[in-house]
Amino acid sequence: MNILGISGSLRVGSTNAQVLQAVARLLPSSAQLTIFDGLDSLPHFSPERDTDNVPEGVRALREAIGQAQAVIICTPEYAFGIPGVLKNALDWCVSTVLFDQKPLAAISASPGYAGGERAMASLLPTLMALNAHIPTGCSLVLSSIRNKMDASGEIIDAGTEQALQRLVNELMAFC
Numbered sequence: 001m002n003i004l005g006i007s008g009s010l011r012v013g014s015t016n017a018q019v020l021q022a023v024a025r026l027l028p029s030s031a032q033l034t035i036f037d038g039l040d041s042l043p044h045f046s047p048e049r050d051t052d053n054v055p056e057g058v059r060a061l062r063e064a065i066g067q068a069q070a071v072i073i074c075t076p077e078y079a080f081g082i083p084g085v086l087k088n089a090l091d092w093c094v095s096t097v098l099f100d101q102k103p104l105a106a107i108s109a110s111p112g113y114a115g116g117e118r119a120m121a122s123l124l125p126t127l128m129a130l131n132a133h134i135p136t137g138c139s140l141v142l143s144s145i146r147n148k149m150d151a152s153g154e155i156i157d158a159g160t161e162q163a164l165q166r167l168v169n170e171l172m173a174f175c
């Protein structure tokens with residue numbers, strides 16, 4: 001089973017990308033997670049290039065989503081919302097049916113005490129517009145994330161590890 005991971009952070013050493021890697025280690029052996037690495041090569045969304053002259057990076061994104069049985073998005077919160085690069089990527093999918101009923105898990109990790117609560121509040125309606133299917137238990141806000149992983153990105157907090165495992169189990173059960 002192919003699972004596509006999308007990190008909303010372009011930062012080298014991103015905690016959200018590290019959470020995705022931790023999720024990959026929790027997947028059953030029948031599933032493998034590939035993290036999409038082309039978010040920063042997507043041009044700004046333009047309706048004029050949505051169906052004709054579709055940019056190469058957008059084609060790659062759409063193909064990766066199309067080939068995945070499920071998607072896991074893990075994103076930081078920027079200015080109480082989701083990063084522009086992630087919203088841009090999702091906008092490039094609005095005219096497609098790629099997310100239609102696609103099982104999807106949404107995670108937002110932040111070093112703050114509220115986690116990425118407001119990013120999640122902004123992400124979920126966008127995913128609803130795309131008609132993605134978020135099974136029960138497949139959205140997760142992780143607060144104080146830097147205290148919950150070590151320098152190598154290993155999750156060192158048992159509660160966080162369990163919450164991620166539950167999310168993985170729910171998503172897999174749906175696939």
Ligand SMILES: Cc1cc2nc3c(=O)[nH]c(=O)nc-3n(C[C@H](O)[C@H](O)[C@H](O)COP(=O)(O)O)c2cc1C
Pocket residue numbers: 009010011013014015016017075076077078079080081109110111112115116
């Ligand atoms: C432009 C910018 C805006 C941010 N806004 C928020 C915010 O609204 N809420 C929050 O909890 N953290 C905010 N942060 C802090 C990020 O959560 C933190 O940098 C986080 O580690 C980014 O995720 P990453 O490690 O995956 O890159 C912001 C960071 C940046 C660079």
